[in-house]
Amino acid sequence: MLQLSLAEDLGPGDITTLSTVDARLAARAQIRTREDCVLAGLAVFDPLVAAMIARGKPDEEAESLKMTESAGDGSRLVAGDVACTIAGTARALLMIERTLLNLIGRLSGVATMTARFVDAVASAGASTRILDTRKTAPGHRVLEKYAVRCGGGANHRTGLFDAILIKDNHIAAAGGIEPAIRRARIATLPDIKIEIECDSRSQVEEALEAGARSILIDNFAPDAVRAIVE
Structure with a gap:
């Protein structure tokens, strides 16, 4: 799934970044929240970098990327909080940026919505668990069910087989x-x-x-x- 996510965005290569940014230029970026949320998705960073490296040149420049977490998945953040800092070459940062942000944004949205329901039943004093469904985006089920757990929910069945x-x-x-x-x-x-x-x-x-x-x-x-x- 991560390979497909990269392929649909990068295709044969990020022609804008490769033509305008020096390969030796180092850069640092922070991911900050724009609103209160439950964070989810930082766990995809290392697998996503590995998937990008596996694509070969020029995407193998992703091996320069390192993440420092300021908060972990499942943390409740307020608007403006720093979730993480990523350092590496500017080209690698620009090439992975959109795919990574798409995943973190979507998963944090799932976790945040889950937490709202978890909080609602908790405030009512109910001994109730919030379960998820199979109504996930195709190819994203494992990640979205992970996000549900980050939000305090529990997983129902994974698919038609378990x-x-x-x-x-x-x-x-x-x-x-x-x-x-x-x-x-x-x-x-x-x-x-x-x-x-x-x-x-x-x-x-x-x-x-x-x-x-x-x-x-x-x-x-x-x-x-x-x-x-x-």
């Missing part, structure tokens, strides 16, 4: 909630989590009778969710 989530189409195809849960239990290992999505109170009751241990309550108003939980 947990079973029985949804309405599965229920219809299996012939009902009970047979869907029964088939899932027969077909999977004991350590695979089985969860079922319900969109009515009657479905929740049926799922509980069928032995469901985890239920996703879909499109319920807060009061309706509260009534079911109680």
Whole structure:
């Protein structure tokens, strides 16, 4: 994914930087926040530099780049705070700048939004965890789920392979909630989590009778969710 991110921006080379900036010129840059946020994405710096070096000349100039963190991923920053300082050749800085900022900006946005929900349930005194979904940007799932953790949230399933989530189409195809849960239990290992999505109170009751241990309550108003939980 990092190679693709670099390739779509650099292509065969940054023709502006390579034609105007001396290869020997050293430079230093700081990444500062423009608004209050939860920081996420500094962890991609070393892998991104490695991916850039692997592209060969002239991108291998990225080997000159070194980052000094002023705050770690998951830190809560206010506008104007310095997240990190990066030193190296001016050409390498200019070539990696946009890809790095895109990743840090997006991941910090995910972490910041997650933290808002985490704070909201905490202020209400609820013993509730905020979980994520699979609705991530293509190719960015691992990074965006990392950002959720930076914001204090927890990861739900990574994909279609590490947990079973029985949804309405599965229920219809299996012939009902009970047979869907029964088939899932027969077909999977004991350590695979089985969860079922319900969109009515009657479905929740049926799922509980069928032995469901985890239920996703879909499109319920807060009061309706509260009534079911109680």
